[in-house]
Amino acid sequence: MTEHLITVDGARLWQSLMDLAEVGAYDDERTGLRGVNRLALTDADAAGRRLVISWMERAGLTVRVDRMGNIYGRREGTDPGARPALTGSHIDSVATAGAFDGCLGVLGGIEVVRTLNERGITTRRPLEVAVFTEEEGVRFGTDMLGSAVAAGRLSLEYAHALTDRHGVTLGGELARTGFDGPAGERLDPPHAYVECHIEQGPVLAQAGVEIGVVTGVQGISWQEITIHGRAAHAGTTPTELRADAGLAAARVVVHLRAMVDSGAYGELRATVGHLAVHPDLTNIVPARAELTVDLRNPDDAQMARAEEDLAAFLCTLEDDRPGLSVSTRRMARTAHVPFDDGVRKVIAEAAGDHGLAHLSLLSGAGHDAQEIAALCPTAMIFVRGEYDGISHNPREYSTPEACAHGVDVLATTLLRLAGQD
Numbered sequence: 001m002t003e004h005l006i007t008v009d010g011a012r013l014w015q016s017l018m019d020l021a022e023v024g025a026y027d028d029e030r031t032g033l034r035g036v037n038r039l040a041l042t043d044a045d046a047a048g049r050r051l052v053i054s055w056m057e058r059a060g061l062t063v064r065v066d067r068m069g070n071i072y073g074r075r076e077g078t079d080p081g082a083r084p085a086l087t088g089s090h091i092d093s094v095a096t097a098g099a100f101d102g103c104l105g106v107l108g109g110i111e112v113v114r115t116l117n118e119r120g121i122t123t124r125r126p127l128e129v130a131v132f133t134e135e136e137g138v139r140f141g142t143d144m145l146g147s148a149v150a151a152g153r154l155s156l157e158y159a160h161a162l163t164d165r166h167g168v169t170l171g172g173e174l175a176r177t178g179f180d181g182p183a184g185e186r187l188d189p190p191h192a193y194v195e196c197h198i199e200q201g202p203v204l205a206q207a208g209v210e211i212g213v214v215t216g217v218q219g220i221s222w223q224e225i226t227i228h229g230r231a232a233h234a235g236t237t238p239t240e241l242r243a244d245a246g247l248a249a250a251r252v253v254v255h256l257r258a259m260v261d262s263g264a265y266g267e268l269r270a271t272v273g274h275l276a277v278h279p280d281l282t283n284i285v286p287a288r289a290e291l292t293v294d295l296r297n298p299d300d301a302q303m304a305r306a307e308e309d310l311a312a313f314l315c316t317l318e319d320d321r322p323g324l325s326v327s328t329r330r331m332a333r334t335a336h337v338p339f340d341d342g343v344r345k346v347i348a349e350a351a352g353d354h355g356l357a358h359l360s361l362l363s364g365a366g367h368d369a370q371e372i373a374a375l376c377p378t379a380m381i382f383v384r385g386e387y388d389g390i391s392h393n394p395r396e397y398s399t400p401e402a403c404a405h406g407v408d409v410l411a412t413t414l415l416r417l418a419g420q421d
């Protein structure tokens, strides 16, 4: 089936990626590259949102913003009552990002619309392009937040009350930036959802393939651990009298690695991305340590067992040393989410019709698609990354060709989904 085979303007797509990457750009001294720092609902994110909305409107999309700050651009179809084919992603970034994570899916969706307009192509179903709020979760602590509220897994009240490290609420930031929109936050179930995203890993590059047909997303567990000990003089306090929160935190890091290396939890991945001690001074035994634990596992039962193991280990920390106490706070938790076979088939056929080699793979990273999958048949298109697919780093890079090919597949897939009954 080669009808509905369209290719987009790769140069225009690339330029939009580079233009958006300048919003919140900084010079990263470690890599010598231009990085992107566009944390959710900061002024930089708000500026990026306004730029994307201007591009949506220039492409003829009708734009609405909901009470979660999610943005939707809508292109009408010939059957206005039909449920839309939805695409999109996020434009909020981590603090040391590249130009592609999330942005490719949003700007790719807008490029598909521009191309349909230029070709005079109408679709039976409406098309919508979404920009979901706080996908990264690195400012307010819960990832895939906007899409989880849109899909009803998390409440608007929970999301609005989340605070960043300075105690600023997400609800307050929506109001401050003007993105506390009037539209209801619960998304009406679309006909289908397809998200185009960089792989952020090495699999496609190692296979020499540009396109991934994503089978699902592995489980994610985020928690914050706070260890209370006792501040003491570094010189005068004998070791046996210490309740050293810093030492306890280091033991957590080592234990997590031992869990992974044991192989007892399948393909568990464990990361302590945030670790801080207080008062954080050379000659004072740490009184408090705060760390975050990010666990990933494609197997939900193995993930649950890993969480139980960690909880048991934290109890031993208290037993081993009088004066130490440990508290935890759940930040985020999602199970493995499988994607829809039918949508994956449309993607694979589109890639094949474009003559693009492709392979199926599970996503190691979380994505908005895993939330929208609760509303409608959903799948993702991955685009190969270079340099072992490094991501969440200014070195993140996909070639103009790979980006254009990924959005060609997105365009063809959306066109076919939009024509479906």
Ligand code: HGY
Binding pocket: 135, 136, 137, 143, 144, 364, 365, 366, 367
């Ligand atoms: O953390 C993740 O997997 C995604 O980048 N939000």
Ligand code: MN
Binding pocket: 090, 101, 102, 135, 197, 366, 367
């Ligand atoms: Mn992303």
Ligand code: MN
Binding pocket: 094, 101, 136, 392
């Ligand atoms: Mn990311």
